[in-house]
Amino acid sequence: MKMDWNWKLGNFAIAGLMGLATVGLVFVEAIFSPVSAAQSLSCTGRMNNGWTYSAQFLDGRFTQIRWERSGQPPQVSTLKFLSNNDKGQPIYKGSLMAAVTVTLVDLSGGNVQPGSQISVGVEEWGWSRGNCSL
Structure with a gap:
């Protein structure tokens, strides 16, 4: 069975970028979201x-x-x-x-x-x- 390394590396890179984007969005929301009423x-x-x-x-x-x-x-x-x-x-x-x-x-x-x-x-x-x- 022959492995296509380009395909695997491409999927790995996409998964990594999606993970970074998610972390970035969480970080931005934490900084710029107003404080909820229950927060101290x-x-x-x-x-x-x-x-x-x-x-x-x-x-x-x-x-x-x-x-x-x-x-x-x-x-x-x-x-x-x-x-x-x-x-x-x-x-x-x-x-x-x-x-x-x-x-x-x-x-x-x-x-x-x-x-x-x-x-x-x-x-x-x-x-x-x-x-x-x-």
């Missing part, structure tokens, strides 16, 4: 006074901010949706240490995904930009 994101940043924060985005909304600073116990601010500003950006409010107001502005306009930004403000501390990732 974290947006991190740092205030000028050294406190770092991680804002949790879960089920289509920001739910809390976890605050950390060296030598201090971690703190958590629970967030509640307040309204949209005149640019259509969702605004969330909470408090920190039951003393100061915390404000989070979703700069993506509600379309939070990896690479989106938030703005976090704390009374007497000022404002900071945070970046979102999976």
Whole structure:
């Protein structure tokens, strides 16, 4: 029985290209697909006074901010949706240490995904930009 190597190599090359194309499409979809409502994101940043924060985005909304600073116990601010500003950006409010107001502005306009930004403000501390990732 005579084997046709050209035929086998051609089929192997086609199968390999199809595999690469499939992997490429999956990769592109993972990068450019919007976050599903059930997916969780974290947006991190740092205030000028050294406190770092991680804002949790879960089920289509920001739910809390976890605050950390060296030598201090971690703190958590629970967030509640307040309204949209005149640019259509969702605004969330909470408090920190039951003393100061915390404000989070979703700069993506509600379309939070990896690479989106938030703005976090704390009374007497000022404002900071945070970046979102999976």
